[in-house]
């Protein structure tokens with residue numbers, strides 16, 4: 094018999110899942126009254142060790158970390174513009190706006206989901222000295238190729254590994270490359286503390302620790318605790334239909350958000366991250382195994398176009414990306430697809446955001462790869478809450494796909 098929730102709300106699968114067992118909340122509660130040592134220095138030290146960084150700056154979100162990385166890069170290079178991928182999370186644009194930089198866009202290779210190297214090179218040759226490279230859905234980027242192909246201009250490379258949890262390239266976790274790298278610990282990023290982000294610095298130029306030691310304030314600590322508790326309790330396909338059905342939460346939607354002031358990570362988030370690290374690593378292993386199994390079955394073969402991780406890279410399968418000829422529109426029953434955790438990629442290129450247009454440098458304004466990804470990309474859930482019956486339903490759904 095289905096549990097009571099199943100009778101009242103239809104089961105709704107999460108597109109991505111970050112384990113946050115309820116038992117971890119109690120120890121985090123102590124930080125509301127500062128009844129335990131500040132966990133943030135321990136988290137910063139751990140990230141420096143695992144990702145080979147000199148300093149780690151812990152802030153309230155990945156977007157804020159990227160904005161700080163961009164400000165530092167602008168100060169180091171004297172550049173007032175940044176090259177961004179044309180197809181990526183809109184928060185990347187938010188960070189460039191927060192750093193008050195002009196924007197040049199480069200195309201994304203629809204086969205690797207990494208930079209179109211020729212387009213990136215051309216963009217940098219026009220005089221831009223900072224570039225953000227953002228691996229998508231845990232698909233690693235061949236970092237050596239990026240460095241080699243941009244050697245002539247030697248830009249300041251920022252690796253935005255917000256979606257990189259569980260993925261490696263050349264045997265190292267994503268976030269280990271670039272003069273600066275960004276991690277996100279938001280809800281759908283594989284490893285969560287309710288929210289939060291880390292800026293990992295390898296350029297030895299700065300003042301990384303200064304914000305970490307600042308208090309986040311009781312209101313911020315309580316807000317993150319409540320958010321984490323909500324995520325922990327509602328991250329169950331039996332209950333997820335409730336928040337997913339509330340339009341003002343905008344779950345599963347990509348919206349442009351205005352920049353917010355820079356805030357330190359809360360102690361609550363840091364404690365949760367330290368305690369959920371092992372479950373998150375196990376979860377990533379599950380995702381990778383499931384992605385291998387599903388790729389081997391290739392149920393939408395006739396409608397899918399190839400995606401290829403680089404040699405030496407292991408995708409983290411945060412969500413399994415597929416390129417289907419008509420994207421979400423090809424599913425005869427799109428509501429059912431969404432209930433099974435299928436999600437669309439980004440609804441437009443960054444070029445279509447008014448906030449980006451106002452800052453766009455003159456030059457090439459066609460992004461063929463990015464446009465293809467807007468049309469075609471969908472993702473499937475690979476996490477441990479996907480049950481065998483869900484997988485069969487997904488496979489069945491892909492077999493009915495209309496290309």
Ligand SMILES: Cc1ncc(COP(=O)(O)O)c(C=O)c1O
Nearest residue numbers: 154155156182184227255277279
């Ligand atoms: C590529 C990328 N960069 C940055 C961010 C921003 O991270 P946060 O949600 O922690 O602000 C995201 C979040 O979705 C992302 O996908």
